[in-house]
Amino acid sequence: MDGNRGDERVGEGLGGVLAEPDGGSELAIVLEIDAQHWSVAAYGYERAARVAVNVMDRVQSRLHADEFVQRSDFGGVARFRSAIQRAELRPLLADVVGVHLIDLDGNSYVMDVSMGVALGSELPQVVSFAQLTEFADAALCMALRRRSKVAFADAEVLDMLRDRVDLTQRLKHSADDDFVLVYQPLVSVPDRKVLGFESLLRWRTPGGVLAPDAFMSVAEDASLIIPIGRRAIGQAVAALASEITPRFGSEAFVSINLSGQQLLDDGIAAYIGQLIDEHGVNAEQVWVELRENAVIQVDSVAAQNIESLHDLGCRICVDDLGSGFSALSYARDLPVDVLKVDRSLVADLDSDTFDRSLVQAICEMAKALGIVTVAEGVENERVVPELVALGFDIGQGYFFGRPGDPATVFDGAA
Ligand code: G
Ligand code: MN
Numbered sequence: 001m002d003g004n005r006g007d008e009r010v011g012e013g014l015g016g017v018l019a020e021p022d023g024g025s026e027l028a029i030v031l032e033i034d035a036q037h038w039s040v041a042a043y044g045y046e047r048a049a050r051v052a053v054n055v056m057d058r059v060q061s062r063l064h065a066d067e068f069v070q071r072s073d074f075g076g077v078a079r080f081r082s083a084i085q086r087a088e089l090r091p092l093l094a095d096v097v098g099v100h101l102i103d104l105d106g107n108s109y110v111m112d113v114s115m116g117v118a119l120g121s122e123l124p125q126v127v128s129f130a131q132l133t134e135f136a137d138a139a140l141c142m143a144l145r146r147r148s149k150v151a152f153a154d155a156e157v158l159d160m161l162r163d164r165v166d167l168t169q170r171l172k173h174s175a176d177d178d179f180v181l182v183y184q185p186l187v188s189v190p191d192r193k194v195l196g197f198e199s200l201l202r203w204r205t206p207g208g209v210l211a212p213d214a215f216m217s218v219a220e221d222a223s224l225i226i227p228i229g230r231r232a233i234g235q236a237v238a239a240l241a242s243e244i245t246p247r248f249g250s251e252a253f254v255s256i257n258l259s260g261q262q263l264l265d266d267g268i269a270a271y272i273g274q275l276i277d278e279h280g281v282n283a284e285q286v287w288v289e290l291r292e293n294a295v296i297q298v299d300s301v302a303a304q305n306i307e308s309l310h311d312l313g314c315r316i317c318v319d320d321l322g323s324g325f326s327a328l329s330y331a332r333d334l335p336v337d338v339l340k341v342d343r344s345l346v347a348d349l350d351s352d353t354f355d356r357s358l359v360q361a362i363c364e365m366a367k368a369l370g371i372v373t374v375a376e377g378v379e380n381e382r383v384v385p386e387l388v389a390l391g392f393d394i395g396q397g398y399f400f401g402r403p404g405d406p407a408t409v410f411d412g413a414a
Pocket of ligand 1: 184200257319320376379398399403
């Protein structure tokens with residue numbers, strides 16, 4: 001930062017020291033005590049706030065900031081006017097972030113400290129302390145998201161977080177019918193008979209149609225995926241009854257993707273059970289896909305939901321197998337019926353010996369356990385003989401059929 005600042009937004013809304021004309025700010029540290037609310041939960045708000053005051057004093061005396069503005073019982077902003085480099089700062093921060101032990105009235109308490117740090121020297125676009133503080137707040141947000149206690153702002157972090165907030169707002173504003181399902185066929189190998197369809201969520205926005213990758217993590221953070229997802233599941237089961245079963249028979253299935261958070265919805269199994277009854281389909285016709293990377297702990301709500309769905313008769317599929325690391329243990333701990341091998345492993349089956357060996361091992365294990373195997377992302381004819389040789393039951397991918405609107409895809413595939 002240079003010393004030439006006339007930004008009117010300096011200290012906006014903060015009052016006190018931040019409202020003073022800016023005389024040069026090289027470093028802002030936003031600090032948050034008990035950001036995860038553990039200590040408030042354990043000690044009660046009043047007592048935790050008294051402990052927090054002690055932590056705040058201790059942190060201030062170690063940091064030697066030029067000014068300190070308290071924002072709440074549990075946080076504040078430290079301002080430094082002289083240039084400091086990241087390397088110089090690290091030992092100081094290591095000394096103050098993380099868990100502190102505080103003795104008060106004969107009791108001992110723990111209280112943790114998180115920080116977002118913005119260095120003027122690393123943020124050339126910053127012209128005021130207020131702006132530097134915004135970056136430090138953004139850095140704190142990133143630290144908490146990563147479950148770490150300290151993070152440094154980079155030039156992009158603020159835009160990134162604002163885009164995320166903007167996306168949340170657009171998701172919240174969206175009408176129900178902005179979310180639609182497309183369907184992609186799953187075919188038997190090698191005779192390419194259509195066995196069922198995977199339903200895939202799409203968000204229609206003025207800027208174009210978005211796939212879940214573009215909005216799922218934001219929808220999950222805002223818990224918006226629960227209502228959006230339930231409505232999509234309703235549509236998929238309705239399509240199974242009215243479009244798929246009449247054309248492809250009562251063995252044909254629809255496959256539904258459940259995100260990690262949808263799996264934590266403790267009414268989800270009952271909801272799907274109710275849809276199955278209402279629409280008069282067989283539970284075996286409803287396949288449920290879990291992403292390999294949705295970490296599912298034994299005895300968790302998610303695991304119980306999976307058990308309940310399996311008890312109903314739904315088929316449990318592990319999706320994107322091979323894109324993460326955890327899913328083989330799912331086949332041991334959860335009632336898994338179907339393994340869907342990720343397209344990253346399928347793409348080079350004919351040329352990559354590592355991928356081929358791994359997929360071969362997966363197929364052999366599945367066969368031994370009576371688990372159905374699906375090859376995802378089959379994009380060309382070349383890999384089809386490999387699928388046959390490896391003993392895959394089912395194929396899915398652009399080569400067999402692209403995802404499409406229900407109006408065209410069901411008739412096209414019939
Ligand atoms: O994670 P999951 O396997 O549910 O993701 C399915 C996504 O993969 C869909 O959005 C679909 O559009 C995409 N997809 C389907 N078939 C293919 C394919 O053959 N190649 C590629 N690259 N993507 C595919
Ligand atoms: Mn899927």
